[in-house]
Amino acid sequence: MFPNQFAYHKPDSVQAAAALLASDPDAKLLAGGHSLLPAMKLRLAAPSALVDLGGVDGLVGIDASGKITIGAMTPYAMLRDSAALSNVLPMVTEAANNVGDPSVQTRGTLGGALAHSDPAADFTAIFLALNGTVDATGANGSRSIAADDLFVDLFTTALEPDEIITAVSFDAPRPGTGMAYEKFRHPASGYAVVGVAAVLTPGADGAVESARIAITGATSKATRATNAENALVGQQLSDDAIANAAAVAGEGLELNGDHFASAEYRRHLIGVLTKRALQRAAAMM
Numbered sequence: 001m002f003p004n005q006f007a008y009h010k011p012d013s014v015q016a017a018a019a020l021l022a023s024d025p026d027a028k029l030l031a032g033g034h035s036l037l038p039a040m041k042l043r044l045a046a047p048s049a050l051v052d053l054g055g056v057d058g059l060v061g062i063d064a065s066g067k068i069t070i071g072a073m074t075p076y077a078m079l080r081d082s083a084a085l086s087n088v089l090p091m092v093t094e095a096a097n098n099v100g101d102p103s104v105q106t107r108g109t110l111g112g113a114l115a116h117s118d119p120a121a122d123f124t125a126i127f128l129a130l131n132g133t134v135d136a137t138g139a140n141g142s143r144s145i146a147a148d149d150l151f152v153d154l155f156t157t158a159l160e161p162d163e164i165i166t167a168v169s170f171d172a173p174r175p176g177t178g179m180a181y182e183k184f185r186h187p188a189s190g191y192a193v194v195g196v197a198a199v200l201t202p203g204a205d206g207a208v209e210s211a212r213i214a215i216t217g218a219t220s221k222a223t224r225a226t227n228a229e230n231a232l233v234g235q236q237l238s239d240d241a242i243a244n245a246a247a248v249a250g251e252g253l254e255l256n257g258d259h260f261a262s263a264e265y266r267r268h269l270i271g272v273l274t275k276r277a278l279q280r281a282a283a284m285m
Contacts, residue, residue, distance in 0.1 A: 003040035007049035022139040022162040031112030072111025111165040120191040124222035128214035129197035138163035180280035192217035194269035198277040246275035
C-alpha cells in the first residue's frame with residue numbers, strides 16, 4: 001500500500017523546522033523514519049507534510065566528557081560504536097547493539113525514539129532509568145524536560161506539537177554505579193515484549209543509596225518500578241534483597257495483554273528480568 005500524498009520539507013535549522021510544525025498541525029517530523037514511514041504506508045498515519053531533520057546541522061554527535069550529551073539525530077550505530085560512551089554508560093552502547101537489526105541501528109535515532117514514546121521501545125526505559133534530560137526547541141523558544149516528566153501515555157510525550165528534541169543529556173554516573181538492561185525480545189520485530197533497565201548507586205557504606213528501575217513493553221509507556229526501587233534503597237545487595245525487589249517490581253502497574261503475551265505473563269517477565277538486571281548491575285558496583 002502507498003501512503004497518502006504529503007508535502008516534503010528539509011529545513012536547515014531547528015528554528016525553521018519548528019516554524020513549519022507550528023504552521024501545520026498535521027505535519028510530522030522525520031528523524032530515523034522506522035516507525036513513521038511504515039505507519040504511513042499502511043495508512044495508519046497520514047501527515048499533511050514531513051519535516052525532515054536530516055538537513056539540520058548540529059544534531060548528531062556524542063560528548064562524553066563530563067556531562068554526557070548526545071545529539072538527538074545520533075543514530076544507534078554511533079551509540080553502539082562509541083568507546084567513550086561505553087566507558088561511562090555501558091548500558092547505552094550495549095542496548096544500541098541490540099535494537100532491531102543493523103539497518104535500524106544505522107537509521108534509527110535516539111531523539112526520534114524518545115519523541116515517539118513507543119510502549120515497547122528500548123531507549124525509553126534506559127533514558128528513564130538513567131534520569132536523563134532532553135533539550136527541546138519550539139517556535140516560542142527552548143526548554144529542558146526531565147525524564148520523569150517526558151513520557152505521558154501511549155505514543156504521547158510532554159513535547160508541544162511544534163517542539164523538537166535537539167539533545168539528550170545524562171549526568172556522569174558516580175564511581176561504583178552499576179547499570180544493566182535486560183529484555184525479552186520479540187523474535188520478529190526485536191522490540192521488547194518486556195524490558196527492564198536498572199541503575200544502582202552505592203553509598204559510603206556499600207548499601208544502595210539510590211535505585212532507578214524502568215520497565216518498557218509492559219505498560220502504555222516506559223514506567224518506573226517504584227516498589228522495587230524502594231525495596232532496595234538502604235539495603236546491602238544480597239541475593240535476598242535482589243529477589244525481594246524483583247518480586248514486587250510489577251506490583252501496582254496496569255499491564256498490557258495482547259497476542260504476544262498476556263498481562264500475567266508480562267508480570268512474570270518483569271520479575272525475571274528485574275532480577276537479572278539487578279544482578280548484573282550489582283556485579284558492576
